[in-house]
Amino acid sequence: MTSLTRRLLWTGVGAVTLAAAVAGGAIAQAPAVKIGLLATLEGPFAAGGQDGMRGAELAVKERGGVVAGRKIEIIKASSDAKPDVAVNATRKLVEQDKVDIMVGPLSGSEGIAVKDYSKTQPSITFINGSSGAQATTLQDPSPNFFRFNTEGAQWMVGLGEYAYKSKNYKKMALIAEDYAFPYSQVQGFMTEYCKVGGHVTHKAWVPLGSKDYSSVIAKLPRDVDALLVVLGGADAVNFLTQYEQAGGNKPMVGGSITVDQTVLNFKGKRRESLLGTPSAGPMADSYDGADWKKFVASYKESFKDGFPSPSLFAYVYYINMKAALDGLDAVKGDLSGGQAKYREALKNLKLKTPTGEIVLDENRQAIGTTFVTEVAKAADGGFYNKVVKVVPGVNQRLGMSKAEFEKVGLGSRDVPNCP
Amino acid sequence: MSAADWRKAMNPGAGRYAWAGGAAGRRAGARPSAHPSPRPSPLRAEGEAAAGAAAWTRWIGRRVRARHLLVLLAVLAYPWVATPFFTFQIGAQALALGLIALSLTFLAGYGGMVSLAQMTVAGIAGYMYAIFATSGTDISLRWPWGLAVVLALVIATICATLIGWFSVRTEGIYTIMITLAIGVAFYYLAQQNYSLFNGFQGFQSVMTPAVAGVELRAPIPFYYLALFWALAGYFFVSYLLRAPFGVALQGIRDNPRRMSALGFNVTAHRVAAYAVAGVLAAIGGILMVWYNGLVSPGSVGTGWLINILIIAVLGGMRHPIGAFVGAVVFVLLQNFAVDLVGRERFNLLIGGVFLVIVLFSPDGMLGWWTQARQYLMTQLNRGPAAAPTQRRGQ
Numbered sequence: 082m083t084s085l086t087r088r089l090l091w092t093g094v095g096a097v098t099l100a101a102a103v104a105g106g107a108i109a110q111a112p113a114v115k116i117g118l119l120a121t122l123e124g125p126f127a128a129g130g131q132d133g134m135r136g137a138e139l140a141v142k143e144r145g146g147v148v149a150g151r152k153i154e155i156i157k158a159s160s161d162a163k164p165d166v167a168v169n170a171t172r173k174l175v176e177q178d179k180v181d182i183m184v185g186p187l188s189g190s191e192g193i194a195v196k197d198y199s200k201t202q203p204s205i206t207f208i209n210g211s212s213g214a215q216a217t218t219l220q221d222p223s224p225n226f227f228r229f230n231t232e233g234a235q236w237m238v239g240l241g242e243y244a245y246k247s248k249n250y251k252k253m254a255l256i257a258e259d260y261a262f263p264y265s266q267v268q269g270f271m272t273e274y275c276k277v278g279g280h281v282t283h284k285a286w287v288p289l290g291s292k293d294y295s296s297v298i299a300k301l302p303r304d305v306d307a308l309l310v311v312l313g314g315a316d317a318v319n320f321l322t323q324y325e326q327a328g329g330n331k332p333m334v335g336g337s338i339t340v341d342q343t344v345l346n347f348k349g350k351r352r353e354s355l356l357g358t359p360s361a362g363p364m365a366d367s368y369d370g371a372d373w374k375k376f377v378a379s380y381k382e383s384f385k386d387g388f389p390s391p392s393l394f395a396y397v398y399y400i401n402m403k404a405a406l407d408g409l410d411a412v413k414g415d416l417s418g419g420q421a422k423y424r425e426a427l428k429n430l431k432l433k434t435p436t437g438e439i440v441l442d443e444n445r446q447a448i449g450t451t452f453v454t455e456v457a458k459a460a461d462g463g464f465y466n467k468v469v470k471v472v473p474g475v476n477q478r479l480g481m482s483k484a485e486f487e488k489v490g491l492g493s494r495d496v497p498n499c500p
Numbered sequence: 501m502s503a504a505d506w507r508k509a510m511n512p513g514a515g516r517y518a519w520a521g522g523a524a525g526r527r528a529g530a531r532p533s534a535h536p537s538p539r540p541s542p543l544r545a546e547g548e549a550a551a552g553a554a555a556w557t558r559w560i561g562r563r564v565r566a567r568h569l570l571v572l573l574a575v576l577a578y579p580w581v582a583t584p585f586f587t588f589q590i591g592a593q594a595l596a597l598g599l600i601a602l603s604l605t606f607l608a609g610y611g612g613m614v615s616l617a618q619m620t621v622a623g624i625a626g627y628m629y630a631i632f633a634t635s636g637t638d639i640s641l642r643w644p645w646g647l648a649v650v651l652a653l654v655i656a657t658i659c660a661t662l663i664g665w666f667s668v669r670t671e672g673i674y675t676i677m678i679t680l681a682i683g684v685a686f687y688y689l690a691q692q693n694y695s696l697f698n699g700f701q702g703f704q705s706v707m708t709p710a711v712a713g714v715e716l717r718a719p720i721p722f723y724y725l726a727l728f729w730a731l732a733g734y735f736f737v738s739y740l741l742r743a744p745f746g747v748a749l750q751g752i753r754d755n756p757r758r759m760s761a762l763g764f765n766v767t768a769h770r771v772a773a774y775a776v777a778g779v780l781a782a783i784g785g786i787l788m789v790w791y792n793g794l795v796s797p798g799s800v801g802t803g804w805l806i807n808i809l810i811i812a813v814l815g816g817m818r819h820p821i822g823a824f825v826g827a828v829v830f831v832l833l834q835n836f837a838v839d840l841v842g843r844e845r846f847n848l849l850i851g852g853v854f855l856v857i858v859l860f861s862p863d864g865m866l867g868w869w870t871q872a873r874q875y876l877m878t879q880l881n882r883g884p885a886a887a888p889t890q891r892r893g894q
Contacts (some may be wrong), residue, residue, distance in 0.1 A: 123847065157847070158838060163798035164704070169589060173835050176585035193636075193704050194794055221636070260693075260700035288692055288702060425833075493696075 083122075113152040114414060116405060117174030119185025120197075120398065124161030129394040130187050133211055133385050136395030137184060140402035142383060148406050149414030156180055162187065164194035170442055171195050175205055176375045181416050182405050183207045187394065189214035189233075189261050199223045204419040206404050206427070212399035215265045215491050217479060225420075227445045229404040230397040231363050231475060233262050234492060236337040237251055237269030238479060239472035240361040244334050245279045247469075250307040253334070254283035256297060256320065257311035259494070266311045266336045268492025272479045275499035281309070282500050283297045292318060294323045301329070312337035317344050333432045335360035338393065340385035342455060345464040352363050355464065358456045364396050364450040365468045373466060400434045401498035407432060437473060539857035575727060579720045587879040588791075590831055595726035595828045596791055598827035599733050600784035601811040602820055603777035606737050609817030610746065612753035614672075615662050616805045617679040620686045620771050621778050621850035622785030623800030627690065627697060629706070629786050636705030637698050645709040660778020661771060668770040691797040702796025704761045706789055719791065726787050730824065733780050737820045740776065749773055814857055816866030825865045829853075 110227075121130035123306040134157065135236050156178050158170040172179045183205060186195055192212025199207040200223045209217070209228035211326050215237075218228055244250045254275075257263040271281055282305060285297045301308070308331050310321055317339050332354065335344075340360045343415040347355065376399070380391040382477045391399070396407075404427065408415075431437040439449040450473045454466035490496055579587040600622045632641050632648035667678045690697040706853070708717035716722055740746045749769055751759045756766045778787045789795045797803075815826025833853060835848040861867035 161798075161803075163793055163797060163801075164702075164796055165792040168792065168794075169593075169835070172585065172589050176583065176589070177835075190701050190704070190796065197705050197793060258696075 096378070099173070113154040113466065114148065114182070114409060114416070115154045115156060115178065115180040116402075117156050117158065117166065117171070117178065117183040117185070118179035118210075118402075119158045119160060119170055119174065119183070119187075120189045120394075121162045121191075122159035124163070124188055126162050126394075129211075129392060130159070132388060132392045133187055133398035135234050135380070135387055136391065136397070136399035137210075137402040139380060139383055140399050140406060143379070143403075144406055148409045149412075151409075151414040153406070158185075160186060162191060163189045168190035168194045168198050171198060175202055178195035181205065181420070182409075183312065184398070184402055184405055184490060185210035189217075190229075192217045196223045196226045199226045206405075206420050206424055208401050208427075210401060211394050213265065214261050215268075215477070216261075218444040219491065222444040222446075223426065224445075227404070227424075227441065229401045229432055229439055229441070229447050231439075231447050231451065232266030232477065233337070234269035234272075234479060235449070235475045235477060236362050236451055237266050237359070238273060238451050238475045239470055240334065240359060241270050241272070241274030241279065241333045243361075243470055244307065245274055245277045245454050246309070248332075248357075250279070250332075250334070252280045252282055252305045253307050253309050254285070254301055254305045255281055255309040256285040256287065256290075256294075256301075257280055257309070257313070257336070258289045258313065258316065259286040260289055263311040263336065263365055264492040264494070266492075267309070268497060269479060270309060270311075270334075270336075271497045271499065272481075272489075275497060280499055284494070286494055287312075287316075289316070292319060294320050295327065296323055298329060301331075305331065305332055308333045309334045309336075310339055313338040313374050314341070314343060317341075318347065321347060321351070322349060325349050328378055330354075333358045337362035340454075340466060342424045345456065352388075356458060359469070360455075360466065361453045361454060362393065363449065363451060364393060365466055366390050367465055368452060368468050371435065372433075373435040383421045387442075396435070400439065401434075404430060404432050404439075442475070442476060446477045448474055451475045529857045530736070545827070550811045551588060579723045584719040587723045588826075591744060592719070592723045592787075593791055594732040594790075594827040594831040595723075595824065596784050596787035597808075597811060597831065598784075598824035599726075599730050599787065600781050601808050601815070601823035601827055602733050602737060602858070603780035604808055604812045605815075605817050605820060605823045606780070607773055607777045608742075608812065609822075611742060611749050611770060611771070613668070614676050614809070615667065615774070615777070615805050616676055616680040616809060617660075617683045617686075618777065619808045620800055621660045621663070621781040621806045622685040622788060623658050623686065623690070623795065623804075624659050625652045625782035625785030625791035626795040626799065627703070628652035628655045629789050630703035631696065633709075634707040635703040635794075637703050639696065639698055640703065645707070649786060652778065652786060656782035656785060657775060657778045660781065661775040663776070664771045668767055668774070680802075680805065683800070684802060687797055687800050687802065687860040690800060697797075701706020701793065701795065702799070704796075706793050706795065708790040708793065711765075717793070722791065726791075729783050731786060733783065733800055734820050734824070741820075745769070745772070760838065810854060814854065814859075817862030818863055822864055822866045829857075829865065 090143060118134065119135040121127060121382075122134075138155070141153050144153070156174055159191070160167040160170050171185065186192060186258050189215040190211050192209060192214050193216055195207065196217050199205070203225060205225065207223070207226045209230060211230060213230070215224075215232055215234055233402060244253070255267060257267055274281070275440070283302050285298070285300065287294065287495060300302050310317065310320065312332050326369065335358055337360065340358060344355070376396075377390055378498055380387060382394065387395070408423055408427040408430055411430065412422045416423055428441055428445065430441070434449070436452070437450040440449045442448055450471060451472035452468050453472065455469045456464050457467035459465050481489070545641045578591055583590065600618055603621075604615065604618045606860070607618070629652040631639060632651050633645050634640055634642045663679065663682055666682065667675050670678055691700055692701070693699065706723075708715070712715060712720050716725055741750070748759065748764055752764065752766050752769055760766050778824050788799070811826040811830045812823055813826070814829055815822030815824065833850050837849045840846070841849050858866060861871070863870070
């Protein structure tokens, strides 16, 4: 026997064994419900994506991996925060791995692209991961795309009024990154702030990932009461450092991802001046609701390698996955008829989350709670975000009617405006 | 083109220098006319029609082998056996990416110019299409798609020519650097310009046209569309490499000084090669924007600039088919690596496979093919039945 034939023989034996194993495995199990899970495990949001996956896993774990008698099978995929990569990954999960339900993606433009794709797959239900672009559900919504988390503009509701009335900031300047998410955040803030009488006299839009803010800082007007800073992660720290070096002394109001742990641990001379900086978001570490505390404890127990406290991504993936499973439970795992019953159940779902109840509007977008927080000093000297106001029932049109909102349009560089 | 063909073509007795316009054409016109060709080449068969046709048939008989037909049949039948997912996301995407990589294979493998800006040219075509045709953004002019395609191709080709014109005076690593710089500059322009390129978000919901009631975006029509252009690009490049222009280009790759001394305009040839590669990349770019339904700065980022190089190197630059082989391997890895190893570690597998291929076969996958063939040939020749077989190498 030549070596070639022998090798062929072994390959054949291996293939048969493998096929038998696969077939045997498939027969032994009850029909599982397949859920595709997409987050960014590469690129700028890799850490966030990983935590998002933890959140989704937590929701599955709470049900012991079974819903309505059917086993839950999670198939994960990764993208790098680019919309084309997200659609490719989603297409693979839906068309190749044949998932029944799709949960994801993580970032804004990915969400819009996946929503567009969902229209070509009407028999699959798509549930958002943590993407927060307003347009996903406001412009040209897809009948099988659901979003159980509130988005960028909704996260800032309550902060405008708090800044004007409680902090007494009558005139502000803003500095924000130049893309969709900060536009939404600024719209959420300014819609309310302008309405109660505030003025935003100067807007500085900087590219994402800017390192040098000196020219921006030089142009900031002196006659404002405070700065609205909607920058994320390293950008926020860079700005703060350079603003301090340039001798800036205005108080700050932060966006939902501005005043995070990196900023709270800021060691500069102006550290004390961070005290009292308000910001807002869909969750708050220090919220003392019983459900929230339970959620945090369960996260810490499940993921020893996780963050000290669940991140925004973990929380938002958690509630979207929970919605997917609660919906399945409501229809007793019945996904027949092109998932029509399941979608009906999702639409009418009153989702119990650690931060209160979430319901959907007619575009299948969440109406939920926003927390206004303020930087405070803990007993051990560390800084944390203290909850100062809880705003329930925030909708995507920020309290305006459909006609009113359409007149204003989506947030952009120039919308809204009240100089 | 094998070394023997190459020498034949470069032999002044057999070769002809007929130039397709441009500065080179004028110079070549001043040359004494070449000797009559001793053997009718199909590429130069315009003289006697009958003899030409016969030459063509003979040429086809000599060139086309069973495996060529086999591959052609396989790619034509593929969508009827594959699932829509394999047709669209694996097949069509690999063909479109392969076309862009082919433009690099042509430039680098035959022109000796490694340009990292081929994805940029493809991206320019994609952006131009999104700007002129219909998308979800108000910037789009919503012109008819046919016009948008033509404009996009023309603008992208002009840009490719300009990129070529900038970079041809450099050699080796400097060409890589200057094209990388151009690619990155375009990436930042697209990311930060809002009036034309719509900044960070780019263009979403770019419409793919429907022709005669057939939605081109549907898996099977799109596969055949991509296949048509891939085959067209492949045959065009194969033809061009045997045409006087391609032969001269390979001469310039091997010894630009000597070619210059022989009276060839080296710069003009190189710029023309960039223009030709630009057309291929631009077609690939339009296919990609239809495939994705969107174009954003991420589509022209550094990652993609390098991915195109990876595809070309993976497949092998010795033959135009290498680009497509590389693209298939690349797309399969991108899609299925995640199933083979942990979700958090799958990029390690992708990188590992690239490393193995490059380490063990400097000619990419094509190198393996050659080695495997040689091995099989020696095995067969050793066997008693195959002893009298005298098969030509290439």
